Amino acid sequence: MQFLVPWQAIEWAAPLHRIAPRASYRSGMIMPVTCKVRLSEAGVHLFDRRSGLNVLLDEVDVPPQRYSLAPRYLSIALTNACELRCSYCYAPKSAAALDVGRVIAWSTELDGAGCLGIGFGGGEPTAHRQFVELCTSVARSTSMAVTFTTHGHRLTPGMVEALRGSVHFARLSVDGIGATYERLRHRPFDSVVLAANLLRSITPIGINVVVNGDTVGDLDDLAEFAVGVGASELLLLPEQPTKATSGISDADAQRLLAWLRDTRCPVRLAISRSGLESEVPVANAIPGELPLDAHMHVDATGVLRPHAYARAGTLIEGSILNAVQALRELV
């Protein structure tokens, strides 16, 4: 693939974050692609939220004063509410939910500062009263990808239809298959199959799995499930310690690593930053990218943190970019 980039369109001084390169395939077909631009030490990052295409022009030296100020990706816990009671849940149990107007204002600010995607989670994000309105508003008013992670049990055909065109990727949490799932989540497995098919009808999806002693033996079946529902990614989340649980055991972590060495899983695999990722060959898409340039997290009380498990954070009062700067100085 060759990109024909109108360089004048990304004049460093321009506040423009969209350009329109054309992709020329060997077949000779020319496709128009609208890309958002992010500038960093790694180069010029082009991103198309509709296709999920990422191109890093790492041969371009970007002057430091032009680096995008926002993190590349921001996750937001819209609410702590969730009707499930998974024993390994890390979401705080205090009631909290974010105001939609604040989230939209933050999104606009981040969009203008080079953020490429925003991901809603919780708790359960679909439990937020204005979840659909929020997704449609952010998708309409920004050029960022809108994604969310859900347990799927609140989805209805009407809600999913209302989200069509406003969500660019959805992650469905599926901890175990069949009886394992039902034991951990106290919901029928058939319901999560239905949820996968509903989501897949409007957007590409990924399957998230918390890996622990209950689910590590189901990884082959989960990979098969992911293929069956047309998922494009299987994200492995080694269980993290919480007040209630000790996290994945060393023995189960070794089982996970052994599975990763042997699997021929046809779906793309991803793994969360949990310490284990250093023991598997992980593709580093943006070499040298600092953690706080890659990702930050906002919890349901409006505190910006380096990630969802981090203790340190800074309350967002007004501008989220001010909080981004304060967090970089704090950590």
Ligand code: SF4
């Ligand atoms: S579905 Fe997620 S948020 Fe809800 S209880 Fe389970 S782990 Fe926690």
